[in-house]
Amino acid sequence: MAILKLLSEEIFDFSRGEMTRLIHELCLYVLSATQSSELIRATLATLHAFLSWIPVGFIFESPMAAYRNLTLQCLTEVAALQFGDFYNVQYVKMYTFFMLQLQAILPPGTIPNAYANGSNEEQAFIQNLALFFTAFFKNHIRILEASAENRAALLVGLEYLIGISYVDDTEVFKVCLDYWNVFVLELFEAHNQMEPAIPAMIPGVDGTGTAVHQRRQLYASPLSKLRMLMICRMAKPEEVLIVEDENGNIVRETMKDNDVLVQYKIMRETLIYLSHLDHEDTEQQMLKKLTKQLNGEDWSWNNLNTLCWAIGSISGSMVEEQENRFLVMVIRDLLNLCEITKGKDNKAVIASNIMYVVGQYPRFLRAHWKFLKTVVNKLFEFMHEMHPGVQDMACDTFLKIVQKCKRKFVTQQVGENEPFVSELLTNLATTILDLEPHQIHTFYESVGHMIQAESDNTKRDEYLKRLMSLPNQKWAEIIGQAGQSIDILKNQDVIRSVLNILQTNTSVATSLGPHFFPQISLIFLDMLTVYRMYSELVSSTIAEGGPYASKSSFVKLLRSIKRETLKLIETFVDKAEDLPHLGKQFVPPMMDPILGDYARNVPDARESEVLSLFATIINKYKAEMLDDVPRIFEAVFQCTLEMITKNFEDYPEHRLKFFSLLRAIGTHCFKALIQLSSQQLKLVIDSINWAFRHTERNIAETGLSLLLEILKNFQASEFTNQFYKTYFLTIEQEIFAVLTDSFHKPGFKLHVLVLQHLFCVVDGLTEPLWDASTVSYPSNAMFVRDYTIKLLGASFPNMTAAEVTKFVDGLLGSRHDLPSFKNHIRDFLVQSKEFSAQDNKDLYAEEAAVQREKERQRMLAIPGLIAPSELQDEMVDS
Structure with a gap:
């Protein structure tokens, strides 16, 4: 290194770049491979010597292009290495020298144009500059801050990085954005703690106040420019449904771009930290930019x-x-901009922006009734605007605003003749005239939220009656015609009308909850009659047309009526809290039309929603459903098992919902399981084992959770010895099979809990788990130890008997300490070679969840970091 340093000028002049490149590579290799402080010092000195011979014009001289990029890559990679203070100071010298050269050729403000008009090599250089500055600042910014001579070079470097951030290249912007996020977060945290972030004051900066204040003063100008960058380049949020296509037309977005959403999240977070560092500057920049939109100086969609x-x-x-x-x-x-701007596309863009902004500020709308009313009436205008995406966004924004401000609409405001909801219901037919069915459903859900906020029962029921008058009129008309001739219900237009009416009811039930009772009572029995009739029509069509008939559009349409009926009842039952009498009232009439129909039907005509409906009913009414469980069991158990146990793929919706129903029964109606015959109970346990063998996470987790609950319930019952004697070994074997299969990693937490339960329960059993006629053990614990060693020894021939024995002894020894028990199993899984030591995040899912919760608490502590529109619904005092 010493020799190369002495020869640096000659080598640079005469090697035509090739030898210089090799020397750079050698320097980089040495720096990344050695621990010797002397060698590191010598290598940095050599690298510095070579850089000092680079001609000022090297940056855009094409013969030097390859060398120039190599130099920059070398600087970047060295920037990422940490050598301690002395070496960092040496490296900073190289940085300041490099900055002098760069400024002479490529001023910071010219970078976006230079990139746009540059050759591939020149663009590569600017890309490398982004990597260099971000790597350098991450590791060396504090050294640059510490002296007046370096601070100028630091501010110039930040200016360059801001210029590079305006380059029209997504990958370059991502590199810059990731750094800006880190940079601003660090400044914000130091500012928030109001403690000195560096030990010494920053020389040359106003000596008053703490180092934190001095740093904010130092960075005031770059931070202001950074705010403008974030405002100019902000990514599109999820709520915005209107985009510009490749032909320059404004269209409805068809698919979410996840990269853009991730970028928005990072930019939003960065801008919030920037806002907290200087609210005044943030506000002024935004308002100034908005004025330029209004006066046309800066107007463009983007x-x-x-x-x-x-x-x-x-x-x-x-x-x-x-x-x-x-x-x-x-x-x-x-x-105002919306009023003065001409052109449909222009108005659509402005409309989408008004809707997005108002949807983000519920606190403001709650505090300003006139603005709230103006905004909602503007949304009603947009609901007649046929431009793609505008109506959808108007309906979505209306729902979002109502959820956060619902009480404002049922309270009579100063200067108003009646509450807004009453005025809305009067003009309902006109408001929804141009909406599609799915948009009408969203609208009805929104009004349901308003009505739900009315505390006076009489007024609330009256509002509901007015809201449902249009669909109820249509419903009564259809039912009346069906009374004359049942064939009317086979007309496809009528079927679609029935479906639309049911969907509208479901939307209102979703938001109105238990207060939907008067409406569902009105249509319930007719609804069951229609359900039965359509069910018979489906069965006869499939019986006549064979398996292919079930795929026909006619049968699919009929089945959509059945599904929506089930969904409506389930939605109401699920929301109807504290009204147990409703269960008794609604369940008996459903038994034959719904449960009986499920049992009678061919597999392809059975609706999986029947299973989830009865799971919801049992979860809601718990032990009150005990007497009904045998009938439910008889109607769905055997016939559904036959559908789902042929393989792990057929009838995927029935699988999850069946195990959810079984879990509801196991949790709330355990007595019904005890009353099963031994053959039926075996069928239940076998089906649970079948559930957690699935690699589909939801099904496996439902099965494991159900198993754990059943095990605990049997442990507390008088049948504990009998149950565990029959099933202990089978369950242990099945759990070890999935625990040691890497395809089942997501179930790790529940596998551990089931195993821990099994290993703990043996102490309380009074009857032997082994066959006492053939062998004898001093205790159940000793038998389980012996059995488990044999089980795992046979399953893992690559492990020695001593390793397996040590693991099993460790399990038994740590069974009363869950963290130790869990870590013991983790170590075994890696040691057994079944799981790689790398990709084991599922084994640490609980710890990751704790970290996520800590991060959420951190975000909640910083105003704005979690958007108000994502926080809890309207505050009580509003």
């Missing part, structure tokens, strides 16, 4: 979009007074 997405993204980060002042100006300006 400029308005990114600005409004940025405004929406900082919701919750300001104090209420500032937020109110800011939003009054923003919403007024946007509404």
Whole structure:
């Protein structure tokens, strides 16, 4: 290294670049491979010597292009290495020297244009610059801060990185954005703690205040430019449904771009930290940019979009007074812009931005009734706008706003003649005139939320009656015609009308909860009659047409009626809390039309929703359903098992819902399981084992959770010895089979809990688990130890008997300490070579969940980091 350093000028002049490249590679190799401080010092000195001979014009001289990029890559890779203070100082010298050269050729402000017009090599250089600056600042920014001579180079470097961040290249922007997020978070945390973030004051910066204040002062200008960058380049949020296509037309988005959503999340977080560091600057930049939209100076779809997405993204980060002042100006300006701008596409873009922004600020809307009313009426206008995506977004935004402000609509506001909900119901038919059925359902769900907020029972029932008058009229008409001739129900237009009416009812039941009772009572019996009639029609069509008939559009349409009926009843039962008498009232009439129909039907005509409906009923009414369980069991158990035990693929919806029903019975009606015959109980246990053998996570977890509950219930019952003597060994064997199969990794937490339960329960059993006529053991624990050693020894021939014995003894020894028990099993799985030592995140899922919760608590502590629209519904005092 010493020789190379001395010869650096000659080598650079005469090697035509090739030898210089090799020396760079050698330097990099040495720096990454050695621990010797002397050698590191010498290598950095050599690298510095070579850089000092680079001609100022090297950056855009094409013969030097390859060398230039290699130099930059070398600098970048060295930047990522940590050598301690002395070496970092040496490296900073190289950085400041490099910055002088760069400024002479490529000023920071020219970077976006240089990239747009540059050759591939020149673009590669700017890409490498992004990697260099981000790597360098991550590791060395504190050294640059510490002295006045380096601070100038630091600020210039940040200026370059901001320039590079404007480059029209997604990958380059991602590199920059990741760094900005880290940089701003670190500044925000230091500012938030208000403790010195570095031991010494920053020389040359105003000496008053802490180092934290001085750093904020140092970075004030770059942070302001960074705010503008985030505003100008903000990614599209999920709620926005309107996009510009490749032909420049405004269209409805057909598919979410997950990369864009991830980018939005990072940018939103970064802008919120920036906002907290200086609310005033953030607000001023946004309002100034909005003024330029209004006066036409800066008008474009993209400029308005990114600005409004940025405004929406900082919701919750300001104090209420500032937020109110800011939003009054923003919403007024946007509404004015919508009035003065001509052209359907332009109006659609402005409409989508108004809807996005207002949807993000529920606190403001709750505090300003006139704005809230104006905004909602504007949404009603947009519901007549036929431009793709506008109506959908209007309905979605209406729902979002109502969920957060519902009480405002049922309270008579100052200056109003009646509550807004009453006015809305009067004009309902006109408002929804141009909406598609799925949009009408969203609208009805929204109004259901309003009505739910009315505390006066009489008013609430009256509002519900008015809301449902249109669908109820149509329903009565259809039922009346069916009374004259049942054939009317076979008409496809009538079938679609029935489906639409049921879906509208389900939407209102979703938001109105138990208060939907008057409406469901009105249509319930007729609904069951229609269900039975359509069910018979499905059965006869399949019987006549064979297996292919079940795939016909006619049968699919008929079955959609059955499914929606079940969904409506399930939605109501699920939401009807604290009304146990409803269960008694609704369940008996359903037994034959729904349960009996399920049992009688051919497999392809059985609706899986029957299983989830009765699971919901049992979860809701618990032990009150005990007497009905035998009938439910008889109707669905055997026939469903025959459908799902031929393989792991057929009837996927029936699988999960069947095991969810079984779990509801096992949890709330355990006595019904005890009363089963031994053959029936064996069938239940076998079906649970079948459930957790699935690799489909939801099914396996449902089976394991059910097993754990049944084991605990049997342990507490008088049948504990009898049950465990029959099933202990089978269950242990089955659990070890899935535990040691890497395809079942997601079930690890529950596998461990079941095993721990089995190993603990043996102490309380008074009868032997072994066959006492052939062998004898001093205790059940000793028998289980011996059995488990043999079981695992046969399953893992690659492990020695001593290793297996040590593992089993460890299990028995740690069985009363869950963390130790779990770690013991983790170690065994890796040791057994069944699981690689790398990809075992599922084995640590619980710990990851704890970390996620900690992160959520951290985010909740920072205003705005979790958007107000994502927090709990409307506050009580609103």
